[in-house]
Amino acid sequence: MKIDDVRVTRLVMPLKKPIADSTHVLKKIEWIVVEILTDEGITGNSYMLTFDYGTELLKGIVETELKKEIIGKDPQYINKVWETVWNRTEYIGQFGVAAWGIAAIDIALWDLLGKSLGCPVYKLLGAYTDEVPIYGSGGWLSYSTDELLEEASRYLKRGFKAVKMKVGSPDQKRDVERVKEVRRCVGDDVRLMVDANQAWTPDEAISFGRRVQDLDIFWFEEPIAKDDIAGYARIAASLEIPLATGEREYSLGAFRELMEQKGATIIQPDALRIGGITPWMKLAHLAETFHLRVASHFYKEIDIHVLASVRNGLFLEFFPWLDDLLINPLEIVNGIAKVPQRPGLGVEFKPEAIREYAAD
16 A cells, blocks of 8 residues: 555634633634545545644645655555654754644554554554543633533533633632632532643642642643743642643653653643654553553544553543534543544544635
C-alpha cells in the first residue's frame, strides 16, 4: 500500500454566542480535516481544532511542508512516517505548529491502519477496556450564574457523573461563589473539576485552592503558566486538591520534568500538541512509571482509543461541538463513553456538513 495524496479541508462553524475563559474569547470553531488517501482506496482521517488562531498556518504545515514528504510512503509504517515528518521540521522547530501537522498525519495513519485491518484503533494499541468515563466540560467565565447552572443541570440529566467549570476571574470571590453554586447544583456525588487556564500566579492559585478545598474538588487544572514547573510543585505541596495540567505542552521532556518535580497528579496531553497517538502512548506509559493517571484534552473521538488502551486512563473530556458534524457521534450512556467498534477511529464527517461549513 502507498500514500497517493493528502487532502486538507477547513470548516468554519460560528458560535451562536461568544464564550470565554480566563485567556481567550471564542467566537467561532474551525476544523481542519486531514485525509490521507492510498492506492488501495482506503482513506485515513484526522482533524485539528482551532478558534481562528493560526488557521492558515495549521492547514499550511500539512499542505506545503509535510504532504510532499509522505507521498509514496507505505502508511502501515507509522513510526517511520512519523520520523520522516519530524525530521522535516527540525530546522523550523518541531513543536508548535509543526507538532500539530505531525500529529494530524500520525492520527490519520492510525485510522487508516485500523480500516485496512478491519480493527478499531484501541485494539491495535492493546485494548484495556471497552468504555471510558467522560466528564461534561464548559462552565465558561462568560456565562451568567444561571447559564452556568443550566449547563451543569443538562449534564446531570444526561447521566454525567462529573463536570468541569472555568475559574480564573480577576475577582477570586466571584470564582469561589460560582464553584459553591455548582457544587450545590450537582450535589455531593458528582465529581467537580475547576480549570483556571493559566490565569494566576502560584500565590493566587494557592489562595484560591484553600478557599475551595472543602468543596471536594476532584482536580484543579492549569492554575498557572504551563512552563512554571517549580510553581506547580509548590502549589501541589501546598494544597490537598490534585493538580492537572499538560494540554498546552508539546514536549515529552517537559512532561518528564513535571513528573519528576511532582508538579501534577493528573497528566493531560493534547493529542495534536503532543504529536499524535504515537507519542501520546509513550507519554501515558511514562506517566504510569510515576504512578500517575492520564486524562484527555478535547479530542474525545481520538482520545477514547488511547485512554481505552492504557491502565492509567482516567477521564475523557466532553464538548458537544463536533457531534452534529459526524455520521456516528460518540455513544455516551450514564457518563460512560463506549469505544467505537468500527474499523479505525470511527470518525467520519457527514458530506453535508463538509459542504455546509467548508471555507475554501
